[in-house]
Amino acid sequence: MKRRYLFVGLVLALAGSMVSTSCIGSFALTNKILGWNHTVGNKFVNELVFIAFCIVPVYEVSALADVLVINSIEFWSGNNPVACGRSVIEGQDGRYLVDCDKTGYTITSENDGSVVRLDFNADEQTWSVRTPDMEEGVVFMTMIDDNNVEMVGADGDMHRVALDAQGVLAYQQQALPAMLATR
Template identity: 45%
Template sequence: MKRSKTLVVCAMLGGSIMFSSCIGSFGLWNNLKDWNQGVSNKFVNELIFVAFHIVPVYEIAYLADVLVLNSIEFWSGSNPTASIGEVKEVKGENGEYLVKTNTDGYTITKKGEEKSVDLVYNKDNNTWNAVADGQSFELVKMNEDGTATVSMQNGTSMTVTPDAQGVAAVRVAAGSSVFFAAR
């Protein structure tokens, strides 16, 4: 029994090292955790938490994410457990916003206002576009070499790496912490 547990742990550690390039969003496990946190008070949440470890619900959800769902997300580019239609409140520099998850992106609306901006992912062109008032503007194009071409407010574009250094370069070029404004 002890030998088989050791073998399983070694296999999992070896797999985590070999396949570490795709972490995934762990949507199933996170949805389960979020559900538990929203059930009731902290005592009921703790009881559910302990029960879900005794009956291995959390472990099965985590394993399903690791072996199946994150692989699907990696190869297809979409999260099979994404909560389409879900609306979250986000606090920004200029107020509170409502962000709705769509099948191809997000709809962002400033709280208390009617106007919205859609961020739409075009799978064929591998681009993120802003759509407002019937007009579409390409924001970012993901390139085959792993870089991203970012469209700037002044009509120019720059190619950066999608990491903190690339984000900083875009912020410096834009002249502020705001990435994009309507052209």
């Protein structure tokens, strides 16, 4: 009898240690579902879909899968099996395939087959853009700190942009003439 309690206690202790590995995780599956919900329609439609997914337990099941399986895989391997992969984006100009990997995104237009690569360099804290005909990417954004970035301007120079409503608005106003000229 005591042996059985010891065995059950040992199993519970091992199970508890696996569940409580201090891994918060990114909850990529749940966040993908929430992200999809934001694309469905206006805020009222989003709320209705949210309520329906709570009643049907879509969010509950995805959160449980994240907690028990996906976040554990992410913790032990360093990779989240859901976070990266392929997404299809419906845009005004057609459909785009977005492939995510550890360093960035490859965006392919289904209309004309054109490809653009966005890469993040963690050492330099920069985002760059590259097309297949380019040997190296062109840096378009450098992370300075939590409140500021440097962005390439219409003149080709890097400009400091505050990450707040005023900074983004000022950058948009500066970049808008160049964006309109390329259309």
